[in-house]
Amino acid sequence: MPELEFHAAAQQFPLLPDDRLEELSDDIRQRGQQEAIRLLDGKIVDGRNRYLACLKAGIEPYFETLPETVNPYAYAWSRNGERRDLTQDQRYLIWKSCSRRSGEWDAIHQHIQERANQSRSELKKGQARSSSDRPSTICGRSIATQRGSSIELAAASKTNRGTVERMERLQRERPDLAEQLRDGRITSSEAMREITAPHVAQNSGDNEWYTPEEYIACVRKVMGNIDLDPASCQAANEVVQAGEFFSLENDGLSRPWHGRVFMNPPYSQPYIQQFTEKLINHAVKGDVEQAVALVNNATETRWGQLLLAHASAVCFPAGRVKFWHPEKTSAPLQGQMIIYIGANSDVFTESFNNIGVVYRGQ
Numbered sequence: 001m002p003e004l005e006f007h008a009a010a011q012q013f014p015l016l017p018d019d020r021l022e023e024l025s026d027d028i029r030q031r032g033q034q035e036a037i038r039l040l041d042g043k044i045v046d047g048r049n050r051y052l053a054c055l056k057a058g059i060e061p062y063f064e065t066l067p068e069t070v071n072p073y074a075y076a077w078s079r080n081g082e083r084r085d086l087t088q089d090q091r092y093l094i095w096k097s098c099s100r101r102s103g104e105w106d107a108i109h110q111h112i113q114e115r116a117n118q119s120r121s122e123l124k125k126g127q128a129r130s131s132s133d134r135p136s137t138i139c140g141r142s143i144a145t146q147r148g149s150s151i152e153l154a155a156a157s158k159t160n161r162g163t164v165e166r167m168e169r170l171q172r173e174r175p176d177l178a179e180q181l182r183d184g185r186i187t188s189s190e191a192m193r194e195i196t197a198p199h200v201a202q203n204s205g206d207n208e209w210y211t212p213e214e215y216i217a218c219v220r221k222v223m224g225n226i227d228l229d230p231a232s233c234q235a236a237n238e239v240v241q242a243g244e245f246f247s248l249e250n251d252g253l254s255r256p257w258h259g260r261v262f263m264n265p266p267y268s269q270p271y272i273q274q275f276t277e278k279l280i281n282h283a284v285k286g287d288v289e290q291a292v293a294l295v296n297n298a299t300e301t302r303w304g305q306l307l308l309a310h311a312s313a314v315c316f317p318a319g320r321v322k323f324w325h326p327e328k329t330s331a332p333l334q335g336q337m338i339i340y341i342g343a344n345s346d347v348f349t350e351s352f353n354n355i356g357v358v359y360r361g362q
Contacts, residue, residue, distance in 0.1 A: 004051065007043040009072035009101070012094050013080050014184035016049045020085070024053040036064035038079075045072045046079045073102040081158060088163045089191075093171075093182040095157035108156055170195060177269060186269065190301070194269050209323035210236040211264045211294055214355075215338070219262050221351040222344050223290045227259030231266060231275060257282045261291040276303035280310050283341050290342030294321070297337040304337075313340045313348045317356035 016024065028034075033054060037047030044051055045066065054061035066075065077098040081091065099105040150161040150168075157164070170191055171178045177191040216239055219226065229242035230252035237245045240262060246252030253274055261282075265275035272295070282288040297316060298304045308314065315338040338355070340348040349358045 004039070005043045006048050007040060007045040007072055007076075009040075009076040009098065010043075010045050010048050012073070012076060012097050012182075013048075013083070013086075014090070014182070015052070016085070017184075021049060021053055021056065024049060025056040028053050028059055029057045033059065033061055037061050038064050038066055038075075040066045040068075040070060040072050040075075045070075045076055071102050073098040074104065077102070087188055088159045089167055089188045090182055090184070092153075092157045092159045092163050092167045093178055095159075096167075097182070099156070104156070108152060166192065180270060190269065193298075193301070209264075211240065211262075212322055212324060213239050215294065215321065216240055216262070218351040218355060219292045222292065222340065222348045223260040223262075223342070225260060226262045228257055228261045230255075230257055230261065230263055230278075232264075236264075253278060256287065258287050259289055261288050262293075263291065264294045267296055272301075273303045276306055279341075280306055283310065288341070290344065291340070292348075293339040293341075294336060295339065297335045299337070307339045310341055311339045312342055312361045313345045313352075313358055314338065314361075315340075315348075315352040315356050315358045319356075 015021070028050075033050060035047070035050065037051050037054075038045055051061055077095060081095060081098075086094070096105065099108070150164045153164045154161045167178065170181070173195045174191070177186065177194055180186045181188060181191045210233075216226075226240060226242040227244065229237060229240050229245040232240060232242065232245035233247045242262065243259075246255060253271075257278065261279065263275060263279055265272055276293075276295075279288065279291055279293060283291055293307060295304070295307065299308065317336055317338065320334070321336045338352060342348075345360055349360065352358050
């Protein structure tokens with residue numbers, strides 16, 4: 001059975017999740033492959049899911065070779081742009097990526113610019129307009145021009161103006177999240193929450209905020225000592241005094257965790273999710289005996305739900321934690337929660353009762 005590469009144009013689209021791919025594989029076993037897998041330059045430009053489903057089903061796939069003159073990005077979009085499993089936000093991000101590579105993006109923006117230039121020219125010629133009719137401006141561009149641009153981009157991408165404006169903002173402020181959303185690794189609500197919800201990490205635009213000594217003192221009462229702080233630095237560890245700490249330079253996500261862990265992770269995505277999952281995995285396996293995690297009280301998030309599901313106890317501080325930094329002042333906009341995983345729930349409750357309300361796990 002042939003082993004083929006995927007064309008970069010095809011990789012603009014997310015693959016089907018495992019359960020959907022299994023369904024497609026079962027269908028191919030029963031009814032056979034219903035549509036050709038299309039190749040360009042010997043690579044799959046359309047039909048990656050069909051190809052993988054055929055391999056899973058043990059069925060020899062059949063192919064169709066496209067003419068060399070075909071633009072792969074325009075073709076991939078034409079074939080897959082209206083897939084039902086794509087959200088509006090994903091559809092716009094994929095279309096934008098494909099259209100940039102196919103040349104359509106430049107043509108659309110040239111048309112938008114020509115219309116904007118024409119409007120400005122008409123104004124300069126003294127076209128009659130009352131002051132109340134003049135469009136407001138933002139950063140030198142009129143609201144009417146921005147709205148027109150969004151409408152044209154929405155029509156080209158088969159989405160809507162709200163999607164365009166929302167995704168353009170996401171790409172400006174957090175291009176990393178836009179890429180994860182496009183690939184299906186996070187949801188739209190998770191991505192937008194990161195740029196709209198108040199997080200401690202966003203107060204300064206970075207993740208470097210350190211835990212106050214009073215909280216560390218409570219942690220020590222519960223666990224005795226702190227063997228590892230997996231998301232720290234030299235300055236923060238002067239207070240935490242962990243036996244070992246990992247920093248940006250030696251990357252705690254790539255190293256094994258052990259013993260009694262205190263964690264004040266980066267609060268931005270994807271790091272908060274990654275640190276949470278790693279903590280829980282080590283705790284479930286028994287590598288981590290006890291753990292205390294200081295995080296935002298975002299109980300509706302996937303990582304928040306994951307922590308709460310495994311918590312032996314949780315404290316909701318009465319007031320926002322006054323994080324510190326040797327060179328900056330903290331003014332957190334969101335409350336926090338302190339998660340405990342381990343066998344000393346009684347001691348945790350007693351130690352953190354003065355910090356805030358404590359709830360015990362089942």
